[in-house]
Amino acid sequence: MNKEIISSILNGDRRAIAKALTIVESTTDKDRALTESLISKLFEYKNTSTRIIGFSGITGSGKSSLIEEIGKRLLEQNKKIAVLAIDPSSPIHGGSILGDKTRMSTLSNHPDCFVRPVPSKFNNGGISRSTREAVSIFSAAKYDYIFIETVGVGQTEYSVSELCDCFVVNLLPATGDELQGVKKGINELADIILINKADGALETQANLTVNEYKKSLMKPIVSTSIYAPEKIEEIIKLIDNFFFTETETIKIKRELQNQQWAKSLVVNDLEQIIDAVTEKSKIANPYHEKKQLIEKLKKLI
Ligand SMILES: Nc1nc2c(ncn2[C@@H]2O[C@H](COP(=O)(O)OP(=O)(O)O)[C@@H](O)[C@H]2O)c(=O)[nH]1
Ligand SMILES: [Mg+2]
Structure with a gap:
């Protein structure tokens, strides 16, 4: 059975991918054993050019909406995209996993894109126990981009940064006192910082936030909005640039x-x-x- 599922995954077969994802998420002894043989084999076919991007920020900051916009443009470049949407707050807010899928309606319905909501019961500090395994599956299936969407709540940021090549932190325009300081952790961990919802009444505040944060942050930081195509392009350029200039850092990170x-x-x-x-x-x-x-x-x- 394993041989068959492996060759199907390598061919990008969606049903095989879905089946493998279910196996790695399962906690039964049988599936754990299956996971071990499946992932150790798939690891041999890991596609080193797959870009793994962590996308963190508070609920409602626009992560899913931004991934949808970024993803749409990447699809135009004929890229294959996977999204692992992990939201530990979903049991409280209810339906936010469904929310992720509706926010990413183009991606959810595109044959070159696989959106996988990760049920919160599998979460451990915002990161699913099986996220690494899921990444290996998509990488072997030759997906070009894997986005891992998580809610940034302290510890989570560390966990996601341990999984991805490029860590994007999505913030909102700050007001008054908030502008004074930005969490030290974010500066250390983030590779790219976005100030989202820079449109309408918040646009000026967003630009002020960028300028203020630039004083203390040494990372690329831009204001963005899902309604501004040129800003979405800019994010894609920042990501591209990161992968071109940080090849050595990424190699060490992966090791x-x-x-x-x-x-x-x-x-x-x-x-x-x-x-x-x-x-x-x-x-x-x-x-x-x-x-x-x-x-x-x-x-x-
Ligand atoms: N004005 C504005 N609203 C946005 C923007 N991005 C997302 N939103 C809205 O913010 C809400 C939460 O977005 P969502 O993508 O679900 O946030 P997530 O919880 O971080 O994934 C939705 O109502 C979006 O339409 C933006 O750039 N500008
Ligand atoms: Mg979301």
Whole structure:
């Protein structure tokens, strides 16, 4: 079965891709084993020219709308696009996963584009446990761009930046006091910063925000609006430019990300073994029994 699904994915077959995504999201033992053989094989076919772009910002800042506009132009360049839309706030706001799909209606209905809402129950700090695996599937299927849309809430930004080549942070025009400072973390992590909704009444404020942030941020920063095609073009140019000038940085980033990924796989497996060992033991004194548990573990590994 695996051989068949692998060749179908390599040929870009949508049904095979959907099936593989379901397998990697599943937590059953059987699917975990399948995931391992599937992804380790697909990894050999990883397309190094696939651009992985993290897109973070608060809910309602216009991430999905911007990805739709950027994506539409990339489709005109005959690119294949995948969007992994992860929204940890969806259980609270309800229907925001559906919202993502409607905001990206062109992309959702285009044969060269695959929009995958990631159910929030799989989220861990805004990042799905299986996001790396999903990226590997789209990369092997020769998608040119993979957008990972997440809600930026502190820790999430670190997690997304560990998955992508280029990290875009989407902010809104700031007012008064907010202009004074921008989170240090954003400056460190972002590769490109957007101030969105620079239209109508907010346009002046957006431009002021850009100028103010430029004083303290050393990253490309532009105001943008989904209603301004030239601004969307500008974002695409910034992304292109990033990939042309930062080739070496991206290479190093990917090596570190693979190390991190391998580490998390080991941690996951170890955790399962540790669970099995501790669950079977009657623990009277945790400190006393720690050594014995470690001995048992050593035998198992
Ligand atoms: N005025 C204006 N509204 C926008 C812009 N981008 C998005 N919106 C609106 O902001 C709302 C939230 O957009 P959405 O893309 O769902 O935000 P997300 O939660 O960050 O994905 C929607 O009503 C959009 O139509 C923009 O550039 N200008
Ligand atoms: Mg969205």
